[in-house]
Amino acid sequence: MFGLGKSHTNSLRMDAPQPTSLLDIGAQNVIGKPLDRYEGPLKVSGRALYSAEYVFPDMAYGVLVGARRGAGRVVSIDAEAVTSLPGVIDVVTDFKTFIRNPGQGGETEAPTQGVEEIVYFGQVIAIVLAESYEAARDAAIRLPVEYEEAAGRFDFAAHKHETDVPPENNTPAHFGQGDLDQAMAEAAFTVDASFTTPSQNSAAMEPHASVAMWDEDRLTLYGSYQIPTKDAMQLADALGVGKDQVRIVSHFVGGGFGSKLGIAPETTAAAIAAKRLGRPVKAVMLRQQVFDATVRRSNTEQRIRLAADAHGRLIGIGHETLTSNLPGEDYFEPAGIGTHFLYPGEHRLITHDQVRLNLVLSGSMRAPGEAVGMLALETAMDMLAEQMAIDPVELRRRNEPLLDPEKNVPYSSRSLRECLDLGAQTFGWDARETRPAQRREGEWLIGMGMAAAARSNLLQSEEAKVRIEPSGRAVIETAMTDIGTGTYSVLSQIAGELLGLDPRSVDVRLGDSDMPASGGSGGSWGACGSGSAVYLACEELRRQLAKTLGVEPGAMTLKDGLAIAQNKSMPLAELVGDGIEAMGAISPGKQKDAVTQASYGAHFAEVAVNAVTGEVRVRRMLGVFAAGRILNEKTARSQCLGGMTFGIGAALTEELLHDGRTGKLVNRDLAEYHIPVNADVPQLEVLFVAERDQHSNPLHAKGLGELGISGAGAAITNAIYNACGVRVRDYPLTLDKILPGLPDL
Amino acid sequence: MKLFDYQRADTPEQAAASAVAPGTRFIAGGTNLLDLMKLQVETPERLVDVSRLELAKIETREDGGVTIGAMVPNSDLAADPHVIRNYPVLSRALLAGATGQLRNKATTGGNLLQRTRCYYFYDVATPCNKREPGSGCSAIGGVNRILAILGTSDQCIATHPSDMAVAMRALDATIVTVKADGDRRRIPMAEFHRLPGDRPHIDTILEQGELITHVELPSPPPGGRHAYRKVRDRASYAFALVSVAAVIEVEDGRIAKAALAFGGLAHKPWRDPEVEHILIGQTPGKALFEAAADALVRDARGFGHNDFKIPLARRTLIATLQDLTGGR
Numbered sequence A: 001m002f003g004l005g006k007s008h009t010n011s012l013r014m015d016a017p018q019p020t021s022l023l024d025i026g027a028q029n030v031i032g033k034p035l036d037r038y039e040g041p042l043k044v045s046g047r048a049l050y051s052a053e054y055v056f057p058d059m060a061y062g063v064l065v066g067a068r069r070g071a072g073r074v075v076s077i078d079a080e081a082v083t084s085l086p087g088v089i090d091v092v093t094d095f096k097t098f099i100r101n102p103g104q105g106g107e108t109e110a111p112t113q114g115v116e117e118i119v120y121f122g123q124v125i126a127i128v129l130a131e132s133y134e135a136a137r138d139a140a141i142r143l144p145v146e147y148e149e150a151a152g153r154f155d156f157a158a159h160k161h162e163t164d165v166p167p168e169n170n171t172p173a174h175f176g177q178g179d180l181d182q183a184m185a186e187a188a189f190t191v192d193a194s195f196t197t198p199s200q201n202s203a204a205m206e207p208h209a210s211v212a213m214w215d216e217d218r219l220t221l222y223g224s225y226q227i228p229t230k231d232a233m234q235l236a237d238a239l240g241v242g243k244d245q246v247r248i249v250s251h252f253v254g255g256g257f258g259s260k261l262g263i264a265p266e267t268t269a270a271a272i273a274a275k276r277l278g279r280p281v282k283a284v285m286l287r288q289q290v291f292d293a294t295v296r297r298s299n300t301e302q303r304i305r306l307a308a309d310a311h312g313r314l315i316g317i318g319h320e321t322l323t324s325n326l327p328g329e330d331y332f333e334p335a336g337i338g339t340h341f342l343y344p345g346e347h348r349l350i351t352h353d354q355v356r357l358n359l360v361l362s363g364s365m366r367a368p369g370e371a372v373g374m375l376a377l378e379t380a381m382d383m384l385a386e387q388m389a390i391d392p393v394e395l396r397r398r399n400e401p402l403l404d405p406e407k408n409v410p411y412s413s414r415s416l417r418e419c420l421d422l423g424a425q426t427f428g429w430d431a432r433e434t435r436p437a438q439r440r441e442g443e444w445l446i447g448m449g450m451a452a453a454a455r456s457n458l459l460q461s462e463e464a465k466v467r468i469e470p471s472g473r474a475v476i477e478t479a480m481t482d483i484g485t486g487t488y489s490v491l492s493q494i495a496g497e498l499l500g501l502d503p504r505s506v507d508v509r510l511g512d513s514d515m516p517a518s519g520g521s522g523g524s525w526g527a528c529g530s531g532s533a534v535y536l537a538c539e540e541l542r543r544q545l546a547k548t549l550g551v552e553p554g555a556m557t558l559k560d561g562l563a564i565a566q567n568k569s570m571p572l573a574e575l576v577g578d579g580i581e582a583m584g585a586i587s588p589g590k591q592k593d594a595v596t597q598a599s600y601g602a603h604f605a606e607v608a609v610n611a612v613t614g615e616v617r618v619r620r621m622l623g624v625f626a627a628g629r630i631l632n633e634k635t636a637r638s639q640c641l642g643g644m645t646f647g648i649g650a651a652l653t654e655e656l657l658h659d660g661r662t663g664k665l666v667n668r669d670l671a672e673y674h675i676p677v678n679a680d681v682p683q684l685e686v687l688f689v690a691e692r693d694q695h696s697n698p699l700h701a702k703g704l705g706e707l708g709i710s711g712a713g714a715a716i717t718n719a720i721y722n723a724c725g726v727r728v729r730d731y732p733l734t735l736d737k738i739l740p741g742l743p744d745l
Numbered sequence B: 001m002k003l004f005d006y007q008r009a010d011t012p013e014q015a016a017a018s019a020v021a022p023g024t025r026f027i028a029g030g031t032n033l034l035d036l037m038k039l040q041v042e043t044p045e046r047l048v049d050v051s052r053l054e055l056a057k058i059e060t061r062e063d064g065g066v067t068i069g070a071m072v073p074n075s076d077l078a079a080d081p082h083v084i085r086n087y088p089v090l091s092r093a094l095l096a097g098a099t100g101q102l103r104n105k106a107t108t109g110g111n112l113l114q115r116t117r118c119y120y121f122y123d124v125a126t127p128c129n130k131r132e133p134g135s136g137c138s139a140i141g142g143v144n145r146i147l148a149i150l151g152t153s154d155q156c157i158a159t160h161p162s163d164m165a166v167a168m169r170a171l172d173a174t175i176v177t178v179k180a181d182g183d184r185r186r187i188p189m190a191e192f193h194r195l196p197g198d199r200p201h202i203d204t205i206l207e208q209g210e211l212i213t214h215v216e217l218p219s220p221p222p223g224g225r226h227a228y229r230k231v232r233d234r235a236s237y238a239f240a241l242v243s244v245a246a247v248i249e250v251e252d253g254r255i256a257k258a259a260l261a262f263g264g265l266a267h268k269p270w271r272d273p274e275v276e277h278i279l280i281g282q283t284p285g286k287a288l289f290e291a292a293a294d295a296l297v298r299d300a301r302g303f304g305h306n307d308f309k310i311p312l313a314r315r316t317l318i319a320t321l322q323d324l325t326g327g328r
């Protein structure tokens, strides 16, 4: 039989479309089904171990020390002042090796290292080790540190005219086509409006945590990370050791939303401390440190210009953005990324300029680019519709491009119009008052709003190994993670469909950098990428099974653990002997540029604005989405609900507040950084439009995890305008901004 | 968290006596104190656990008033049938506070003594006169959106965050205590909390070791209509930007009684006799309400981010009065 030791690799580069998918001929009929979460029982019974829960004999507890200056230099750390406290073991720092800030997603090199110079308030400068967490925390707070303070750049408004042009980030920093000024001058209708969005934090429920232990010269780190394959490379590079000397294990991740794409400061601190002590070290960030020293979504200032002809068709579109980041960091928030392909118009200007600030690193947070860019763009579209006195849904229908307006290539699949139509009908959109402030129920002004959703579809290189055991069960191994998204479930369904197994007969092993390399969870690419690798491995296994049976793969049916061919059926367990295995590998190819790939949707919201206080309550929301094949309707729906909830937060409440004098973040816990709570999240409804995408991958699926947030907040702001006639362009729309526009009592 | 001694008290008197030494704190529900200890905003040497004292009863007195034990959880108090019937403003205020989980743990005494939510108070890395007298006030000139507009000083502009206390202020509650030497005191709500002045680190007039044993509500106001209106940034789990506790009685077309207390505006639950005076004896109507609202904010001062609280307080008061009296 096959597969003793060595496994064959079935590779695919996405150079050509994949007209057929084996998922359409699978007989198990589990793909797409709203199956319960594969790992759900483990989670609800507390048996799913998260990084901070690992305990090892002789483990020391570490608590990080954050700088109490926003800019300057550490002069000295008086470790002796705390090492005499009961239970305290040591204070460890390494001014050269500690990382200054987290790594960005997908990087394989260490993030910026060196912590003697302080570039933001809260920057991690040391770790205190003790026999208990409490003792370590006490000493970390008390540790005397002497600083030399320097003038910092903390105030965006004060520095916004000092910009630089950052290097490309999935989108060029600057793009121009035609002559937008001319188009604005000639257009029948124009909008020229500026918007601001604040810095935000992912606020994942699980704080960043690492448990590090060395075995000779090999480090194993249980850490809460989204991309173990690359994070292990970042960490190895930071520590100056070989790639094979670092293993990162992230079996369960309690939410990441981008903040765990790269290694964070507790990783190197734990690793270095574990080495020095010769003991396992656990370092869990305090909630305040997650805010202070991981990643923020950059604040933005955005100018949107729309130039439309007499029919409302766009002839020009401008999206000029300012964002901020630490000195020396390349990443910029690509706020204009969705504007490149969402709407037509020959004359285009999309720019990103960076303001250098001494505030914690800005990096990817759920739907980097679209999430904030569409808050501006989709509000501007609403303003255009109002100016033309046409329905905002109709305005979008009139602006469906046939080809990508910049690249002149077709869309891989695009069902925006279907989403708009189904959404408008389901939501009861025709009941919307066209003029604002027309509907009142007691003190509450009621309004409806909508917005389009779009999120680019990305593919990473991915590998996965699939084995059929002598027992007939299948095992999947990949370094891919499940950050709450449903990876465990969808991979078990893909293998189940293709190998003819109940998904519960598939063991899914994830989140270990020793496993086949994965692009991890991020950019909505996880399910499609790792799912394709599993698909390809299963395709190879199907070939091997068919060969054993002596038939063509197409002449064989796999169902319920049986291989059926030529009217005979045979249990897989018998067929595979000592077991067979195969690797699947997918990588991006020519399809990336041959077509424009994105997922689309439409958001509808109904809100109530209190006419006395300006308080806003979302009453109901509907999101209609098309993202190619839906792999598990339940986990997909949950992703969309989560995204829409993020949209509520972005529109109404979420904002990091920095003290402009010191650069200190002041609202750094969940009592004062306001994410929506249950009472803020009303009836949310999600519908999917059936779609297949041959250009994306052999699953015919597209990214979904970030689609739900894209545009969601704009639907709410547009509904607020419709409710009360107040158009706020500075997010979030807290009541103090709405209040001045409300009528007298 | 700093190491501390822990002791469990058997009687209120014993609790008070054992807390006489500076650096001793009572712990009840712990929902505020423990958070502050983790951050080392509070660093007690010793905790006296009062949570098991037999002070968890709600009793109706002969005069119809209610005596509430200091350990009564916020949830129980809010759900008490007598309170719901006769003091609905209190029940509503309690339910507007925090979350179900916190209310199950939070006690009546602890709620009155919860500390401000000023961002800077919570962070030992920043100057704060309330936390560290003389270090300065970071909120003035800093981020102060949630802070006070009335009764502030140049030393501190913090607010008292409680909802319950605002209702108790409108109801003219009395706080009953036992001191370290065994003496008992009865303190009117009006005198219990302080304004910051030049000693913002002192929130109330309680002495070291003084234990709250009960809160007494006077016999219920007959026929009054009650409202607790809380304006906040999200629908739950957020402190009041502005809140109004109102008990209004209209007789023969005129306002006979008005008790109005405000949260989110000051270092203590705010009550202004002039506001009530303007209303009493008058026919409800918009002009009257506006006059009362003007009086409320006459001495208000914003600090930049919180300027909006001035119009917000005005509007909230007017709307509450309109609601309770039907006057337009």
Ligand SMILES: Cc1cc2nc3c(=O)[nH]c(=O)nc-3n(C[C@H](O)[C@H](O)[C@H](O)COP(=O)(O)OP(=O)(O)OC[C@H]3O[C@@H](n4cnc5c(N)ncnc54)[C@H](O)[C@@H]3O)c2cc1C
Pocket: A671, B025, B026, B027, B028, B029, B030, B031, B032, B033, B034, B035, B050, B070, B096, B097, B098, B099, B102, B105, B106, B107, B108, B109, B110, B111, B112, B113, B114, B161, B162, B163, B164, B210, B211, B212, B213, B237, B238, B239, B240
């Ligand atoms: C995230 C969050 C949100 C919240 N939101 C709200 C809100 O919206 N509205 C609101 O009103 N509250 C809110 N709270 C506050 C909550 O109501 C208080 O934490 C709670 O009421 C305190 O009661 P406790 O029994 O837990 O007090 P503890 O934490 O045990 O004690 C608080 C203080 O009171 C002292 N103390 C306790 N009992 C006595 C006594 N009998 N005599 C003398 N001193 C005593 C303690 O020494 C301590 O200094 C919120 C709290 C949190 C954490």
Ligand code: SF4
Pocket: B116, B118, B119, B120, B121, B127, B128, B129, B130, B131, B136, B137, B138, B139, B140, B147, B155, B156, B157, B158, B200
């Ligand atoms: S307002 Fe009061 S509590 Fe806040 S920083 Fe100033 S002194 Fe401290």
